Amino acid sequence: MIGSFRQATAIAAAAALVFSAGVTAVGDGIKEAGWKPLCGLTVTLEKAADLALGQIQQVTTCAEQYTLASLKLQILAQMETNDTKQLGYSALAAAAAAKADMARQTLATLQSEDIPGLFYAGDLRGNIGGVLNLLMAGDKGTTTNFCLANSGGTGKADNLDSVTCANKFHSVKGKTTKLGNEITPTGFKNVATDNAISNGGATDGKCVLTTAPSDGTSTFFKNQADTTIMSGTVKLKAHDTTGEWIINAGHPIAEAGQASGSNLLAKTYNALQGIERRDISGCTADSIESAVEGAATAAEYVAALTEMLKKPPYNLQTPKLEVTANQLKADISGPANTGMKQLLTEIKQKQAKGVETTGATTSNLEALNSLADLLKVLSYYTNERSRQVTNLQKEVADAQAKSTPPSAKATETDETCKAKGLGADCKDGCKVEGTGEKAKCVVDDSKFTTQTNTTPTGEGATAKEEGKKCSEKTKQEECKDGCKWEGKECKDSSILVNKH
The missing domain is CATH 3.30.160 (Double Stranded RNA Binding Domain)
Structure with missing residues (x-):
């Protein structure tokens, strides 16, 4: 970090001399094949920033629309009174929620990968532009002493001012246009890694920024040792006959789409390849309508329907389960002129x-x-x-x-009914039977199953019938033939014997 700071300070100091004294450059020229592709690379780096931002914006919008669609579909399901629609809307809401989750996961990946990538790209762009714009300033005002030369080595034929070389502020604008052939399996378009220094000669043995041609012996770049600039992107050796300007130490930037180096150029290349290769075609929803339609065609929709139909009150099983799920999908979100059209209309018109x-x-x-x-x-x-x-x-x-009916009413007997008397209380399982002196409150067999008519057959049944025959005699003189008067009632004499 300290070395980079000192290097930047030295370049800035030299630039100050150039602009203040109106000086020229002397020495070996850097061929157009060396500097111009680097200027073009700065434009590629700007496009990469636009692409990364565009992808983040697209996936962010996609996640938002699927989230909103999921909530609106849940609301529709709660408002719906038709059971079939309610089930279909609920499943569609689940599918939209699943798509929103996937979009958010993709967005997290974009952010974690693109933030470092954009930092590398911006850093490299600044390094390239800073150095080349400095050398360009030294070329002004001369045709014989120069740093930047054309392919023939006779002087800078193309005006560097006409090439976008990180010499202006770039406003990043989100776009989804791919880089295309600007990034290749071995590097970047037109960026060669061979030596781009012109052949040395008697009078152009230096690339030196000076205050006057006679000060050419005061070296700025020229020395016998190699040095790297642009954060390791370019190796520079200023020498009368063996000068060098070599990108990436003369090696290909990448092989088969992967850079193995650790310098800024390699890190930038790998980051941009990641952005270029990324496929976000599955997340294109940019409205509620497109989000609903996307959820309706997603595998998660049928999966949600199937899961719901497995449970009560449906409890469907294969093969009816799959058939019903697919039929519901067709009914709820079918062709645009039927189910889907109606669904989108409801989203637009329903009052919430x-x-x-x-x-x-x-x-x-x-x-x-x-x-x-x-x-x-x-x-x-x-x-x-x-x-x-x-x-x-x-x-x-x-x-x-x-x-x-209350359980107590189902256990009425002749005895309990008789206790109610002959008045208005003879009800709820009892009824008045007979008239005059023979009137009595007895069980109403037409309404309830009672102890009277559920007595087992046999001796028990006979004894019960005898008891009922005696109880029907209301006068003492009639109480005979197996009956005996006791108190104010005529009772079965056998019951009395057992009782006593």
Whole structure:
């Protein structure tokens, strides 16, 4: 870091001399084949920044639209009274949520990979532009003493000012246009790694920034040792006959699309290849409509339908499970002129409750694009449906209670009915039988199964019938033939014997 700072300070000091004294450059020229492709590389680096930003913007929008679509579909499901639609919308909401999760995961990858990549690209762009623009300044005002030469070595034929060489501020604008042939399996377009210094001669043995031609012996670059500039991108050796300007030490930048070096050029190349190769074609949703349509064609949609149909109250099994799931998919989100068209229309026109909007208490679901508002609406309809289910359960329980007679009434006997008397209390499983003096309150067999008619057959049944025959005699003089008067009642004499 300290070395880079000193190097930058030295270059800045030299630049100050150039601009203040109006000087010229003397020495070996760097051929156009050496410097011009590097200028072109700075443009490629700018395009890479635009591409990285464009991909991040696309995936961010995609994640947002799938998230909004998932919430709106959940709300539609809660609002829906048709069971089939409710099931279909719920499954579609689950599919949209899955797509949103995948988009967020992709976005996290983009951010973790592209931030370092853009740093490398910006750093390399600045290094290249800084050095070449400095050398370009030394070329002005002369045709014989120069640093940057054309391919013939006779002087800089092309004006460097006309080449975009990191000499201006670049405003990054998101685009999704790929770099194409600007990045190759072995490096970057037109960036050669052979020596780009012109042949040395008697009068052009230096590339030196000076205050006057006679000061050419005061070297700035010239020495017998090699040095690297642009963060290791270029090796420079200034010498009368063996001068060198070599990119990446003369080696290919990459092999088969992968750079193995550790310098800034190699790191930048690998980062840009990652951006170039990235496939985000599966995340193109840029609206609620396209997000809903994307969820409807996703494998997650059928998977969600299948999972729901496995559970109560459906409990479907193969093969009916798969057939039903595919049929529901076709019905709910079929061709654009049927199910899907109706679904998108509902999203646009449904009036949602649960959130206050300016000047009204309801709003079209289409207009709600805030997560906070959509969650409020979803909470409202979830609570409303829960309330409806609770009320329905209570109504069913009340209806069952009314239709089922009390258990006490089902155990009425002649004895319990008689105890009720002949008045208005002779009811609820009992009835008045006979008239006048023979009137009595007995079990109403037409309504309940009682102990009287459930007595086992045989001796027990005979004894019961005898007891009933005696109880029907209301006068003491009639109480005979196996009956005996006791107190105010005529009873079966056999029962009395057993009792005593």
